[in-house]
Amino acid sequence: xxxxxxGHIVGLGTTSGTRVVVGIxxxxxxxxxxxxxxxxxxxxxxxxxxxxxxxxxxxxxxTFDDVRIVPVSVDGWSIAAGPLRARWSPGARVPVGYLLRxxxxxxxxxxxxxxxxxxxARRVMxxxxxxxxxxxxxxxxxxxxxxxxxxxSTVSWDGHDLGPLAPxxxxxxxxxASAPRxxxxxxxxxxxxxx
Numbered sequence: 414x415x416x417x418x419x420g421h422i423v424g425l426g427t428t429s430g431t432r433v434v435v436g437i438x439x440x441x442x443x444x445x446x447x448x449x450x451x452x453x454x455x456x457x458x459x460x461x462x463x464x465x466x467x468x469x470x471x472x473x474x475x476t477f478d479d480v481r482i483v484p485v486s487v488d489g490w491s492i493a494a495g496p497l498r499a500r501w502s503p504g505a506r507v508p509v510g511y512l513l514r515x516x517x518x519x520x521x522x523x524x525x526x527x528x529x530x531x532x533x534a535r536r537v538m539x540x541x542x543x544x545x546x547x548x549x550x551x552x553x554x555x556x557x558x559x560x561x562x563x564x565x566s567t568v569s570w571d572g573h574d575l576g577p578l579a580p581x582x583x584x585x586x587x588x589x590a591s592a593p594r595x596x597x598x599x600x601x602x603x604x605x606x607x608x
Contacts, residue, residue: 424592427577430454545589
């Protein structure tokens with residue numbers, strides 16, 4: 414069985430060293446939801462999930478030191494998830510975004526295409542992968558269809574500002590891939606296939 418998730422992923426870095434990856438999923442087997450993955454400067458990885466279904470799916474797909482089920486709400490390009498508040502502003506389309514828009518969806522959604530693109534993505538955007546393991550013998554692949562540079566953001570944790578927008582550096586270590594080093598908002602379809 415293959416599960417499909419359509420939505421957006423944003424990767425944000427902060428000058429404090431905290432990095433945040435937010436998934437806003439408009440269509441999924443679980444309906445609409447959003448979640449946030451946070452890596453603190455000391456490397457501690459936290460998942461903020463809206464319910465047990467999301468917490469179980471994401472925590473068995475990626476690696477975390479702490480999983481929290483918290484209220485999660487999205488308003489435009491912002492998220493409130495337990496102690497996390499993040500808002501970001503998409504800017505111009507990044508050059509790879511123009512290329513992604515040229516790929517027919519019927520091609521771009523295929524696992525073979527994701528495998529083909531994986532070594533290219535790694536060179537063009539270090540840390541980014543399009544195909545890999547989803548844990549527990551499962552396979553995951555990403556089909557990005559557009560991407561925009563993030564021009565500004567505000568991120569806070571428990572009411573403490575984490576500093577201005579910065580590169581996602583070092584790369585986040587949740588799973589087989591990181592977000593792009595340059596803060597980016599991507600339109601993406603993610604597929605997870607069971608054994």
